[in-house]
Amino acid sequence: MTTRPEAAYSHGSSPKTALLYCNLGTPDAPTPAALRRYLAQFLSDPRVVEIPRLIWLAILHGIILRVRPAKSAAKYASVWTSEGSPLKVWTEKQAKLLQGYLGERGHAVTVRYAMRYGSPSIADTLNSLRAEGATRILVLPAYPQYSGATTASVVDDVANWALRTRHLPELRFVNRYHDDPLYIAALAESVRAHWAVNGRPERLVMSFHGMPARTLALGDPYHCECLKTGRLLAESLGLSKAEYIVTFQSRFGKAKWLEPYTEPTLKKLAADGVKKVAVICPGFSADCLETLEEISMEARETFLHAGGEAFSYIPCLNDSPAGMRALTTLAERHLQGWPTLARPDAAALQMQRDLALAAGASN
Numbered sequence: 001m002t003t004r005p006e007a008a009y010s011h012g013s014s015p016k017t018a019l020l021y022c023n024l025g026t027p028d029a030p031t032p033a034a035l036r037r038y039l040a041q042f043l044s045d046p047r048v049v050e051i052p053r054l055i056w057l058a059i060l061h062g063i064i065l066r067v068r069p070a071k072s073a074a075k076y077a078s079v080w081t082s083e084g085s086p087l088k089v090w091t092e093k094q095a096k097l098l099q100g101y102l103g104e105r106g107h108a109v110t111v112r113y114a115m116r117y118g119s120p121s122i123a124d125t126l127n128s129l130r131a132e133g134a135t136r137i138l139v140l141p142a143y144p145q146y147s148g149a150t151t152a153s154v155v156d157d158v159a160n161w162a163l164r165t166r167h168l169p170e171l172r173f174v175n176r177y178h179d180d181p182l183y184i185a186a187l188a189e190s191v192r193a194h195w196a197v198n199g200r201p202e203r204l205v206m207s208f209h210g211m212p213a214r215t216l217a218l219g220d221p222y223h224c225e226c227l228k229t230g231r232l233l234a235e236s237l238g239l240s241k242a243e244y245i246v247t248f249q250s251r252f253g254k255a256k257w258l259e260p261y262t263e264p265t266l267k268k269l270a271a272d273g274v275k276k277v278a279v280i281c282p283g284f285s286a287d288c289l290e291t292l293e294e295i296s297m298e299a300r301e302t303f304l305h306a307g308g309e310a311f312s313y314i315p316c317l318n319d320s321p322a323g324m325r326a327l328t329t330l331a332e333r334h335l336q337g338w339p340t341l342a343r344p345d346a347a348a349l350q351m352q353r354d355l356a357l358a359a360g361a362s363n
C-alpha cells in the first residue's frame, strides 16, 4: 500500500470539524460523451450491479455504453438548467445552507459536498478538507433510506481514500434517516402545502428508486426502510391505507426489481377509475433526472394517457426550510461529542424548537 504525499505534520494546530455531504453524482453535461463517462463509472461499481464481474463488464462495455449514453443524454437535456444538472445544483445549495444553518446554531463546521460518481469526487474533497486542517469528518450520504448500492458505496469510496491516506481524520458516517421525525415532518409539510394549492388527490403515490428484488432476500434493508418512510408519512398526514401507495421506479435491466413498479401502478389506478393523483418521491433528497423527467414528465404522460385526469408532482425537499432544518438537526445529533460549539446556547434552543415542531406535526 502506498499513501499519497501529505503536508508535514505540524505541532499545535487546533482540531477542526467538517461535514461531507455526499450525493450520487450526475454527468458534467447532457451529452453522449459525458453520459458515457458517468455511466461507465457508476455502472462499474460492484455495489450497484451485483452480477459476476467479467460477464457484466462485457455487457456494460459491449452493449450498454454503446446504446444508453445517447438515450440518457436526451433525457438529461430535457431537465438541464442554465446552472447545470438539477442534482448538482440542489446538492451544492443544500451544502451551503447546511453550513449556514449549523453556523446559526453556533456550530463551527466546514461543510462540503461531493459526488460518488463524477465531480467533485469524494477523494478530492476529502483531500481538500485535510489540507484545510479538518481533523474530524462526518460523512452524510444524501440518502434517507440505507441501501448497499448507495449508502454503502459512499462508505466504500471513503474507505478507498483512507487506504491511500497516512494521517486520517476521525470519521463518522450517517447510515440512514428514513424514520427521522423531522424528515417525516418536512415531507408532510411539503405535501400539505401542495394540497393547499392543488387540492387533495384520490391517491398519494410515494415513489422510491427501485433496487433488484433479490437484494431484499440478500439482507438489504432498503425495501423495509422505504415502506417505513411511507407509513410514517401517511400517518403524519392522517391517510388511510386506501389513500396512499408505495411504489418503486427507475427499473434498470431485465431482472425483477422491487414491486409495485411506479408507472404500471399509475396505469392501473387510471384503469380502475382513479382520476386524480399526486406523486411524491421521498427517497430523493433533491430533484434530479429520476424525479423531473421520469416522474413529472413520463409518469404524468402515462397516467393521463391511461384515462387519469389530474396528475401533480410534489417536489423533493430540495432547499426547503423544513428539509434543511431536518438535515441540520440530523447532523447535530451525529456531531455530538465533537466540540463544534462556538455558542452552545443557540444550538440547544434551536434543537428544542425543532423537536416541538416535529411533535406538533405528528399530532
Ligand SMILES: C=CC1=C(C)c2cc3[nH]c(cc4nc(cc5[nH]c(cc1n2)c(C)c5CCC(=O)O)C(CCC(=O)O)=C4C)c(C)c3C=C
Binding pocket: 024, 025, 026, 027, 039, 047, 048, 049, 068, 072, 085, 087, 143, 147, 149, 150, 209, 210, 211, 212, 250, 252, 283, 284, 287, 288, 289, 290
Ligand atoms: C435514491 C436512491 C437510489 C438507488 C437505490 C439507486 C439504485 C440504482 N440506480 C441504478 C441505475 C441508474 N440510476 C440512475 C440515476 C439516478 N439514481 C439515483 C438514485 C438511486 N439509485 C439518482 C438520484 C439518479 C439521478 C442522477 C442524476 O444525474 O440526476 C441512472 C442514470 C440515468 C439513466 O441513464 O437512466 C442509472 C443508470 C441501478 C442499477 C441501481 C441499483 C442497484
Ligand SMILES: [Fe+2]
Binding pocket: 209, 250
Ligand atoms: Fe439510480
Ligand SMILES: [Fe+2]
Binding pocket: 223, 224, 225, 227
Ligand atoms: Fe420489507
